Amino acid sequence: MLRTVNRVLLGLLGLGLFALGGGVLLGGLDLPRRWDFGMPGWWPFRGPDDVVLGTEGRTRWREEGWWWPTVIAVLAVLLVLLLWWLLAQRRRRLGGVLVDSGDGAAARLDGGTLEDVIEEEAQALDGVSGAHARLTGRSSAPAARVRLLLEPHADPAWTLGRLSRETLTHARDSAGLDRLPSKVRLKEVRHRARRVG
Amino acid sequence: MSANTWRQPTGDSDLPPEPGQAAPSADGTPGAGSGATAAIDEPGRSARRFWSTRRIPAAVVALLSAAAIGLLLYDVVSVRAGRSAMRWRLRLAEELATRPLDDIWVIVGAAVAMALGLWLFLLAVTPGLRRLLPMRQPTGIPGTGEVRAGLDRRAAALVLRDRAVQVPGVQSARVAVGRRKVKARARAHFRELEDVRADLDSELGQAVTSLGLARQPTLTVRVRRPKKG
Numbered sequence: 115m116l117r118t119v120n121r122v123l124l125g126l127l128g129l130g131l132f133a134l135g136g137g138v139l140l141g142g143l144d145l146p147r148r149w150d151f152g153m154p155g156w157w158p159f160r161g162p163d164d165v166v167l168g169t170e171g172r173t174r175w176r177e178e179g180w181w182w183p184t185v186i187a188v189l190a191v192l193l194v195l196l197l198w199w200l201l202a203q204r205r206r207r208l209g210g211v212l213v214d215s216g217d218g219a220a221a222r223l224d225g226g227t228l229e230d231v232i233e234e235e236a237q238a239l240d241g242v243s244g245a246h247a248r249l250t251g252r253s254s255a256p257a258a259r260v261r262l263l264l265e266p267h268a269d270p271a272w273t274l275g276r277l278s279r280e281t282l283t284h285a286r287d288s289a290g291l292d293r294l295p296s297k298v299r300l301k302e303v304r305h306r307a308r309r310v311g
Numbered sequence: 312m313s314a315n316t317w318r319q320p321t322g323d324s325d326l327p328p329e330p331g332q333a334a335p336s337a338d339g340t341p342g343a344g345s346g347a348t349a350a351i352d353e354p355g356r357s358a359r360r361f362w363s364t365r366r367i368p369a370a371v372v373a374l375l376s377a378a379a380i381g382l383l384l385y386d387v388v389s390v391r392a393g394r395s396a397m398r399w400r401l402r403l404a405e406e407l408a409t410r411p412l413d414d415i416w417v418i419v420g421a422a423v424a425m426a427l428g429l430w431l432f433l434l435a436v437t438p439g440l441r442r443l444l445p446m447r448q449p450t451g452i453p454g455t456g457e458v459r460a461g462l463d464r465r466a467a468a469l470v471l472r473d474r475a476v477q478v479p480g481v482q483s484a485r486v487a488v489g490r491r492k493v494k495a496r497a498r499a500h501f502r503e504l505e506d507v508r509a510d511l512d513s514e515l516g517q518a519v520t521s522l523g524l525a526r527q528p529t530l531t532v533r534v535r536r537p538k539k540g
Contacts, residue, residue, distance in 0.1 A: 128431030271523025
């Protein structure tokens with residue numbers, strides 16, 4: 115969700131900047147005349163002697179009654195949306211997981227506890243020297259992000275199998291969840307080459 | 312000393328799993344033996360890349376735009392309230408209205424805007440996270456289809472390097488793991504180069520398969536003698 119929003123907004127902004135810069139360059143280098151092609155009538159940059167934003171363009175609607183309120187409203191809305199976009203970039207940790215206890219009463223499992231359990235169980239796996247777990251998503255549909263730091267002798271595929279089969283399955287079952295989508299990143303401790311036997 | 316180079320798609324190597332790999336295979340993990348061909352055939356094992364959320368570029372762009380728009384809004388409102396406009400705004404309006412389009416600063420500014428726009432657009436449409444190689448999902452286990460894993464490229468290189476230096480005759484080895492290719496360069500201080508290369512090729516072929524990557528990289532092995540002196 116956030117990924118889509120970020121990418122769409124970045125893409126649109128990029129295209130906008132690209133078009134603006136390209137338009138100014140076309141006019142500044144006088145390319146339409148040199149390469150002999152025409153620009154549509156509404157095109158703002160009319161050749162090397164034109165300016166980016168002339169006084170006429172800037173003050174065209176200044177005398178209209180609606181102009182300043184509109185400018186202020188648009189800027190204010192843009193500012194609010196940008197601040198929302200900025201705040202949405204924070205990584206939100208999940209405070210708790212809703213556990214269906216089966217008797218109609220909803221229980222809440224602390225998110226940090228579940229994270230700790232995943233980390234401890236992952237660290238106990240053979241070949242794992244460090245583990246870091248974070249719960250994300252919503253409390254009714256949590257997701258996990260796990261980072262593993264592998265020891266030099268570890269087998270990544272095998273470790274991943276153990277992690278998903280044991281650690282993550284345990285975490286999912288103990289919280290009474292139907293599914294716990296997880297993303298796992300595996301890194302390895304840097305070390306020198308050593309000949310083993 | 313000439314370098315010996317040839318390529319072999321590791322997915323095709325039908326080498327038997329070595330003893331070290333047999334143990335993991337026994338308790339359910341697709342180990343070295345089950346190979347890459349099974350990975351392609353089975354559904355649900357997607358080789359999709361990880362797509363970055365692009366938090367940092369989005370945060371930077373949002374912060375800068377919010378600052379600029381906030382400043383402009385403040386100034387517009389304060390002018391409406393009867394105060395005079397800030398100097399930067401008068402200057403900006405004057406420059407925009409007087410500098411012709413073929414002014415050097417306008418052209419430089421336009422070029423910078425184009426480059427920045429192109430860069431933002433590329434950020435938006437490319438996956439990013441080039442350091443993470445998607446791994447095959449462990450199958451045959453209920454509930455694990457929801458685990459998506461990525462192996463750091465440097466970690467893959469370390470694993471392969473450790474396997475390479477165990478080959479007899481290899482004095483030192485360097486392994487570069489790319490997104491599609493694995494290049495191993497080794498120095499062999501004894502044994503015939505051909506033998507070392509054959510051993511390295513089979514050893515690294517197995518090792519690459521056992522990494523459990525969703526997409527098998529192509530392996531290139533080069534062996535040479537250490538420099539004298």
